[in-house]
Amino acid sequence: MNKGVIFDLDGVLVSTDHYHYLAWKRMAEEENLAFDETLNNQLRGVSRMASLDIILTYNKAKYSDEAKTALATKKNTYYRVSLEDLNPTHMLPGALKTLNTLKELGVKLAIGSSSKNARYILNKLEITDYFDAIVDGTDITESKPHPEVFLKAQEALGVEKSACYVIEDAESGIEAANRANLISIGINDAETSPQAKHTIHALPELIKIIN
Ligand code: BG6
Ligand code: MG
Numbered sequence: 747m748n749k750g751v752i753f754d755l756d757g758v759l760v761s762t763d764h765y766h767y768l769a770w771k772r773m774a775e776e777e778n779l780a781f782d783e784t785l786n787n788q789l790r791g792v793s794r795m796a797s798l799d800i801i802l803t804y805n806k807a808k809y810s811d812e813a814k815t816a817l818a819t820k821k822n823t824y825y826r827v828s829l830e831d832l833n834p835t836h837m838l839p840g841a842l843k844t845l846n847t848l849k850e851l852g853v854k855l856a857i858g859s860s861s862k863n864a865r866y867i868l869n870k871l872e873i874t875d876y877f878d879a880i881v882d883g884t885d886i887t888e889s890k891p892h893p894e895v896f897l898k899a900q901e902a903l904g905v906e907k908s909a910c911y912v913i914e915d916a917e918s919g920i921e922a923a924n925r926a927n928l929i930s931i932g933i934n935d936a937e938t939s940p941q942a943k944h945t946i947h948a949l950p951e952l953i954k955i956i957n
Contacts, residue, residue, distance in 0.1 A: 791916030
């Protein structure tokens with residue numbers, strides 16, 4: 747049976763999750779909104795606008811739709827500036843080796859990311875061609891923990907659900923994978939996720955799980 751692995755991007759293959767944090771923090775400081783790493787962890791895997799809503803709700807702050815769009819755009823501008831120097835050396839430890847091994851094993855590979863910047867990042871990292879399918883924030887209407895992004899990626903790969911793994915650093919992503927009936931694997935911030943089917947400390951451990 748053909749096997750598939752769907753990778754989340756930010757916080758799994760590359761540490762852009764930290765750049766998201768810094769960009770939200772800068773925006774929040776300028777607006778005098780409270781923001782810290784605990785709140786940031788709730789934004790992992792969550793779309794840009796839904797993330798802003800979480801920050802505003804936490805602060806009991808009311809903004810018009812127009813003002814919210816302006817804030818989200820501002821955050822994305824800060825984020826994009828931080829991505830300018832991104833290059834293949836920024837991949838997380840073992841990421842490239844793991845992609846190469848999976849390719850050699852004939853495993854189908856996909857990206858399942860909530861980010862509208864995913865393709866830009868993949869190009870900067872020079873790994874776009876590794877993936878048989880890329881589903882990102884421009885392809886979905888529902889944010890994780892909704893399973894849409896992973897169901898679309900699994901369908902595009904054409905593999906059975908029982909042979910399709912999802913690797914995630916976000917609780918919202920682990921929940922999305924479980925709701926899609928795929929096999930969830932937690933890493934990094936989700937390394938101790940209670941709802942993940944498997945957890946790993948480093949990407950190369952993936953190989954043992956899927957073999
Ligand atoms: C996810 C990140 O990958 O993408 C979230 O984990 C982020 O933190 C989301 O909010 C949307 O990203 P972007 O790049 O479209 O603002
Ligand atoms: Mg992530």
